[in-house]
Amino acid sequence: MTTTLTTVPHRRPGLRRLRLLGQGPLFAASVAVLVLLVPAALLAPLLAPYDPEALDLGASLVGTSGDHLLGTDQSGRDILSRLLHGARTGLLGPLLVVGVSTLLGTLVGVVAAWRGGWADTLLSRAMDLVFSVPGLMLAILLVAVTGPGMTAPVVAMSVAYTPYVGRLVRGIARQEKARSYIEAYVVQGWSGWTVCVRHLLPNIAPTVLAQSAMNFGYALMDLAALSYLGFGVQPPTADWGAMINEGQGAVLQGAMLPALAPSACIVLAVVAFGIVGEGIADRIARREK
Amino acid sequence: MTTAPDTPVLEIDGLGLRLPDDRAARPILDGVSLTVRAGETVGLVGESGSGKSVACRSVLGLLPRGARTTGRVLVGGEDVLTMGRARLAALRAREVAMVFQDPRASVNPLRRVGDFLTEGLRASGTPAAEATARAEELLDAVGIRDPRGALRRHPHQFSGGMLQRVVIAAALAAEPALLVADEPTTALDVTTQAEVVSILARLRAERGTGMLFVTHDLELASAVCDRVYVMYAGRIVEARSTGDLFDRPRHPYTAGLLACTPRIEAGAPAPRPVPGRPVSLAEAPPGCSFAARCAHAVARCTEEKPEPARHGDGFAACHRADEGIAL
Amino acid sequence: MTRFLLGRLLGLAAVLFVTSVVVFGTIHLAPGDPVTFLLHGRPATPETVAALRAEHHLDDPLVTQYGKWLGGVLTGDLGRSAQYHQDVTALLGSRLPGTALLVGYAALLVAVLGVGAGLLAALRPGLLDRTVLIGTGIATATPSFVLAIALVSLFSVRLGWFPGPGGGVAEGIGARLHQLTLPALALALTFAGLLARVTRSAVLDELGRDHVEVARARGVPGRTVVRRHVLRNALGPVVTVGGTMLAGLLISTSIVETAFDVPGLGSLLVQSVTAQDFAVVQAVTLLSVAAFVLVNLAVDLLVPLIDPRLSPGEGSS
Helix, strand or coil: CHHHHHHCCCCCCCCCCCCCCCCCHHHHHHHHHHHHHHHHHHCHHHHCCCCCCCCCHHHCCCCCCCCCCCCECCCCCEHHHHHHHHHHHHHHHHHHHHHHHHHHHHHHHHHHHHHCHHHHHHHHHHHHHHHCCCHHHHHHHHHHHHCCCCHHHHHHHHHHHHHHHHHHHHHHHHHHHHCHHHHHHHHCCCCHHHHHHHHHHHHHHHHHHHHHHHHHHHHHHHHHHHHHCCCCCCCCCCCHHHHHHHHHHHHHCCCCHHHHHHHHHHHHHHHHHHHHHHHHHHHHHHHHC | CCCCCCCCCEEEEEEEEECCCCCCCCCCEEEEEEEECCCCEEEEECCCCCCHHHHHHHCCCCCCCCCEEEEEEEECCEEHHHCCHHHHHHHHHHCEEEECCCHHHHCCCCCCHHHHHHHHHHHCCCCHHHHHHHHHHHHHHCCCCCHHHHHCCCHHHCCHHHHHHHHHHHHHCCCCCEEEEECCCCCCCHHHHHHHHHHHHHHHHHHCCEEEEEECCHHHHHHHCCEEEEEECCEEEEEEEHHHHHHCCCCHHHHHHHHCCCCCCCCCCCCCCCCCCCCCCCCCCCCCCCHHHCCCCCHHHHHCCCCCEEECCEEECCCCHHHCCCC | CHHHHHHHHHHHHHHHHHHHHHHHHHHHHCCCCHHHHHHCCCCCCHHHHHHHHHHCCCCCCHHHHHHHHHHHHHCCCCCEECCCCEEHHHHHHHHHHHHHHHHHHHHHHHHHHHHHHHHHHHHCCCHHHHHHHHHHHHHHCCCHHHHHHHHHHHHHHHCCCCCCCCCCCCCCHHHHHHHHHHHHHHHHHHHHHHHHHHHHHHHHHHHCCHHHHHHHHCCCCHHHHHHHHHHHHHHHHHHHHHHHHHHHHHHHHHHHHHHHCCCCHHHHHHHHHHCCCHHHHHHHHHHHHHHHHHHHHHHHHHHHHHCHHHCCCCCCC
């Protein structure tokens, strides 16, 4: 077996060759933003100068100062501390959504592509169906039933994002399956499961990763929108979307920071995920050429 | 046109074309000269990358982005390279027409065939009804049945060969003095190829149009053309009348091209490929660019660029052209 | 053609059927007894419980319940709103025009800004192209509620050009449009950025095609080439993506209408979720999905008109 293996056309780029840096300053900056966000979220309790939920009605809407680097909100809570803590829910939600939808989508996509026939028809139709209902709608419906909190939006978004991954995986898995190296393994008597896990998946992983990075940004936006509407994490827990909602009143009074600071965080994170995702996708496209 | 009757319809005179240095180390075209007289069919033959397509596109003033040119491209005595935008549009609409390689890609798939045929005429000011009538006539001339119905159909409803007939009809719409055909049969089946070539030959003969026929196929060129120019790495290496070129090629590259064409006659030698590969844009050999692949190369060939010189009824650019080459 | 249309209509019916089952079923998915859910905290007197059980046919088997509910939906009986004490149909009717106006306004902005910016970027490479790329990159990454805050703080708090959130419904169509400009912009910009990108790449694709060079080689003037060949051919992907955006616009109204306090279906949905006014949630969900599916059908029917190669039942002869 080992002797025949070497004659099989071997094409397994994997993830190692995707150098994350060296793709231009914008890409590097985006990676830096993402790399900084994670420890900020993880170490929020240590980094935050104040308790994010401590009210100080005497210090309502204080501007930037030595005490409060980004000022305070209407209830006198330190905005920087709330931002740092908000990064936790802000990143955890999309992480769950992207994790679940990537796993589920890859599974559905690979099974549909590998099996073909009625399994493909059934799974593809199911994905079309989910695709035809907007994720936000699904989430709102679910919240209406189960009440607000992180769970309903995350579950709904995971379902809604699955077809995006599933359709992509099905497409590229069908292409890969048609290539001769996969056929060579099948002819040699390897089981479909082994070939999928050991050869097909590593080959489609970079493309899926690119899609997931972009989905992360969109999921972050959608979940922030839901918590802005009051359907996500409940007050007084710090969350970017909810902070923008609470900061709206302050905007009308001329205080921009309470709403602007979390807004900037969201836009920055989404832009960074978008650039990283597109950068990886570009790189794959160039390599395919 | 108001030029004297003996003015060639096309005269390319010492045409050189360079791209910015980061895109090509050597000139794309270097001292290309060729002539097409009225009613004459002239072949331009070379491998892909030899610059034949760039040369024939320059006749219409279609140059690659950022290209710098030297020399002249005279159509009816006027230099295309110095023409203004409006004059160039008029030239393209009236005097020179081009047939491209792939008919499927040449025609906008979303528009009706009639639109494609009349577009050039309408652009040069022909009224709609007249243009339609002319389009029907042309389709009939290239052998498409039910021309009126064909005008209303879309390109995807035609086969490749039929579509190339449409493209030829469109090229002839304005009665151009010169037709440039850039590999017009390469994308077609062998049987359709023969039909398209015969249509081109017939129309050219009927209308007295001059034709520049670009191809990589020397055999095909010999069947269609009165004279043939052979191009290699941006230079014309040999030019002569078709019969003479076949009987007695003077340039080793021409000889090589002839030797690698498979033949079906009994007792013919097996095809021999030209060894090596064409010169890429990144290399700029100091001497003859064919020297590296040439069986007859001597030391002088790699040092000194051979200038075209008269040999027989044409010319060749080879230091050893006099000595005679055994095929 | 008829077969194609029939197939599409069947697919549409399937989506609507599944949606209706899901929407109907959610009430039974809720933890605990549906009655407790429907009461949501109101005192459970035997009378109210009996009324609710009768209204929702809770004593019938599930299939009969669904049948009766669906029969009601199809005849325009969408139940009663608990928070407004009003028929849901009438409530939706009063909120629909506001949302329709907002979505229409935003769709117009998306089309004009998106296609305009995309064309500009594709046809004028260089600085303009790069500016558009950066602008659309930021626009697509900015959620509508963030845009809402930014627009309000700039145009109504600082400059005072447009009214801020609230303030009721203005009289007269001119004043109404003026009032809806900021909400429409907040709704439109994200989608416009996306459409600009799609337009740009579609136009660039077409500009690189052989037939465009052929048209130039035939002496067709540059403007005519762009209009007849490039723009016409780029229309397909733009219409397809634009169509799917209409659904996105519709659902995003729930965010923008909440941010700007616009009385419409979107803000109604959000209020009803918060107030657990379930009949309204069901109705708005059904209506949105129906609108979404119909828009997709319209796009499917429109695309063959743009690209004859995609005509159903079209074979080469």
